[in-house]
Amino acid sequence: MAKAAKALRLEALAAQIRVCTKCPLCQSRTLAVPGDGKPSARVMLIGEAPGREEDETGHPFVGAAGRFLDQVLEVTGINRDDLFITNIVKCRPPNNRTPRAGEVETCTSNYLFEQIELINPALIMLLGGVPAKKMLGVKSVNEARGRMIERVGRQYLVGYHPAVRFYREDMGEKVEEDFGLLKRVLKK
Numbered sequence: 001m002a003k004a005a006k007a008l009r010l011e012a013l014a015a016q017i018r019v020c021t022k023c024p025l026c027q028s029r030t031l032a033v034p035g036d037g038k039p040s041a042r043v044m045l046i047g048e049a050p051g052r053e054e055d056e057t058g059h060p061f062v063g064a065a066g067r068f069l070d071q072v073l074e075v076t077g078i079n080r081d082d083l084f085i086t087n088i089v090k091c092r093p094p095n096n097r098t099p100r101a102g103e104v105e106t107c108t109s110n111y112l113f114e115q116i117e118l119i120n121p122a123l124i125m126l127l128g129g130v131p132a133k134k135m136l137g138v139k140s141v142n143e144a145r146g147r148m149i150e151r152v153g154r155q156y157l158v159g160y161h162p163a164v165r166f167y168r169e170d171m172g173e174k175v176e177e178d179f180g181l182l183k184r185v186l187k188k
């Protein structure tokens with residue numbers, strides 16, 4: 001598919017996501033959050049699900065976790081505009097509970113997998129246990145972080161979710177390490 005056609009299809013998918021009623025999360029969301037970034041991004045970041053501020057604005061990683069992510073990107077020298085940032089599920093689960101298996105299945109099979117095909121990134125960074133489990137079948141972030149993982153012709157890195165810092169302050173350093181590795185891989 002030509003570059004312009006891909007960008008149009010991504011926009012059409014985003015429009016579908018904004019009015020999606022395929023799973024129960026549509027009942028409690030304010031705005032769905034399709035994802036932000038360049039259709040030609042070399043790197044995709046995939047988080048878990050929108051939180052409160054994402055639900056209010058329709059944009060990914062704009063709340064507390066997003067502000068920490070921005071800080072980490074800045075210290076590692078990665079430009080947010082060079083990434084495509086999205087989530088496993090596009091609507092906020094009530095009280096930020098973990099998305100359920102059926103919600104994950106519906107949202108990824110209808111939207112995320114096609115976003116990945118269209119963007120065709122050189123590298124996908126999975127933030128946290130939910131995306132790591134869904135995309136790679138791993139049980140924990142710890143088991144998978146710190147190395148490149150190849151699956152069906154795609155390259156993945158797994159990192160801690162930036163929000164871990166709010167539960168355990170010492171984990172902020174681990175998030176910085178994860179993005180440091182991303183930066184090194186991109187320089188190669």
Ligand code: URA
Pocket residue numbers: 047048049050051054059060061062063065066086087163
């Ligand atoms: N946490 C996520 O996983 N995604 C967001 O978009 C915001 C917070």
